Amino acid sequence: MEKQWILVVDDDREIVNAIAINLQNEGYEVLKAFDGLQALDMISTQKVHLIILDVMMPKLDGLSTTLKIRAEKNLPIIILSAKSEDTDKILGLSMGADDYVTKPFNTMELMARVKSQLRRYLTLGDVNVQARPNLLQSGGLMFDLESHTLEVDGEPVRLTATETKIVELLMRSPGRIFPAEEIYERVWGETAYGVENTVMVHIRRIREKIEINPKEPKYLKVVWGIGYKIEKI
């Protein structure tokens, strides 16, 4: 298998080195850059499969770098930032980043995210998934309506029958918020009464299966005080 090159960009050399060691342990080849301009240079001269990018950097900050990379290339970008506000995350993702990890990060989580982004990028690539009529998609989530199976970033996920029904219900209308009662009635087919607990338990289990960090879910979200939804990505 071809070597996969990952560019790590941060003005803090120790962080870059720590990430590099972890990536190399996972079997990736690592390039290092310490500001945005250097990163852009490297991308233009070398083959890079994924970038891990800090936001607050000298010369050219991470968001501007993301914009410049996106103008030319489609490779996955994971933003790594000490800014942890929701607004920062939304801003980073809207600039064209594929994922947003806050510092201080969990090494295992970062590795998992790298893996999933690479898998998506390398195996699915530019396949136009929308052309397949029996496939529901949101970001890296793909639900096949015929086989009733779910894939996350190309990796199949094993779900129970109830979980599958819930995921199918939510994925048919991504972004729509379903109250617990509606989910219960449509999945279980019974009148709902005091079902918040039941539904929540299932939601939590599904999350543990499809989310890299179930505490900060990317796809399956609780809308507090309203219901549940699968994010439309």
Added chain:
Amino acid sequence: MDTKSKKSKPFTAWLSFFLAVNLLAVFLITCLSAIAHSGGNLAVLQAPFADYKSTIFFKERSGHYFSYLYDPVGNLFADQNASLDYARWCLNEEGSNVKYYAVNTAAGLEITNIAGEFSFPEAEQAPVWQDYNYYWYFDGQKLQVFDHGQPVDIQRRDSGYRNILPYVNIDTANSAHTRVLLAVRDTLQENPYGHSRYYSEKQSLAVIGWVYIGAGLLGLALLVYAIMRRRDKREFDRRLASWAGRLWLEVKVLLSLPAAFLLLMLFSEFRTVHFDLPGTVIMLAAMSGLLLLGCWWFYVICLDLLVNRGNFFRHNLFNSLFKWYQRYESQYAWQKAMQQRAYLLLAAESVLAVMSVLFLLIGNVLLAVLLAGAGIYLIYRYLRYYNQTITDLGKLIDHIELIKNGDMNTRLELAAESSMYPAAQNLNSIQAGMNIAVTEQLKSERLKLDLITNVSHDLKTPLTSIISYVDLLAREEGLPEQVNDYIQILAQKSERLKNLIQDLFDLSKASSDNIALDMEEIDLARLLKQTLADMGEPINASGLAFRVNIPDEPVNIVSDGKKLYRVWENLITNTLKYSLAGSRVFIDLTVDAQGALATIKNTANYEMTFGEEEILQRFVRGDQSRSSEGSGLGLSIAQSFTQICGGHFAMKIDGDLFKVELQFKTVS
């Protein structure tokens, strides 16, 4: 030195203008009067430079002398002797310049300065005396004038005698016995024994001529200078206008009326001036002076009117009285001033009314009407001022509203004489002060936010390295057992530090109101159920009995669901941590007219030796031992988040009972 010359420049220019106009005016007035006096004979203007004997002045004087001679002998006045003496005295003053002979053979009267016997000559015999070739001759029938021995046609207009003849009042019917001869010497000489009017007139005419020429030229020169320096002159005009502007309109009117009357009088008077040098000159000078004075007065009035425009009329006695009153009023508080104004109006109106009636009774209708008019004007002024005050008060109120709504820049501009002016100024400075305070506060808020963000970043960056390398160490194999223990401790503590920093960051942002909110309509009941379901595992593991009482109907509030989840998560976590083992935890949600009230009650597993306030202070931990994980900020965050989410957070400690109440406004 420089400033002084600058200051005097306008005055110099103006002075030259003033002198030029005066000189030229006097020049023109005298010339015109002379022409008018000579019956339109322009030759009169050349008189000073022509041969004296050919001038109208010489002819006129001769005419006078002749009539002095003729009147007493020919017309036989009552005071004949006085007249005779006067004629004799007048003519003898001339000395040898004249030879005269007047006789009335019927009355036996004779005056003459001819020594010895003299027989009245026939008309054709002239000249009678050598060197006396100019003479007036009356032979009892006809007046004849001879110049250079030749008879002059005195009826001709250009002869210069036509205007003189009316003085020489000859009564031909009763003059058959009268003979008069007046001869004037060819070369006029000074009389050492008397004052020769012929001679002095001749001398002074020559001088006067040059004086006039000089005056005219000087006037022209000054005029040219004034025109060249018209800017400076205009500057002084403005100064004059401002001085005049200080006079009340009434004073100006009072002074202008007699001035106008004087001018009209003078203009008509000029026509009747008797032309008799040098007395006429003084007369003319005096009249011209008065005339010019009047003209200059109106010049200044016109300037005043042009420069000060409306102020010309506004600066009057009434207005000054009002202004004076306003100044007087300003020393009192506003409300007192307003009252006083009304009282004073009443007082003034009563006085005016009484006086008006009194004058009416006396019969002075004009004064009564004037006083009544003043009273009406006073009421008009008062009403206008009152209206203005009301309008300005309205503006003031509007402006307060504006400031309340956050406009910190628009200033309230009122006229300086408005009663609301001081209040408006005060309001403006309050507004400016508020503006500064708000700006300062915004700045400090921004600084605080920047500080929080930067500190958080600067703490997180090294912590990232610590966590990463601790993690690498933890995966290192073949380390001694105790080293793995140490690494485990490092991992735990760095994880705690991470939580602490995040909590601190959240709390700082929340308490400085710099947090982004996502407010929407949510169901508080559902949120509580969701949170309990979400925390189902730790709750079940805790061994505590949760007694939950939440209505099935939705309890709709407007809030930020994510933040509110954080509140409940913190409260429940707190409960799980600090509840007595096996005790019950009560969670209730009730709705009444005031809104929704959510409570959580638990029994503490330790003695709470602190007050409600103390526990909310940052870093105060319930057990005060600071041993377990967690930042100690849980309750503070819960409180801050509740408040920014639009709720009210209250905490009660009663013995071992710990109770938190959250209140929210419901929406229908």
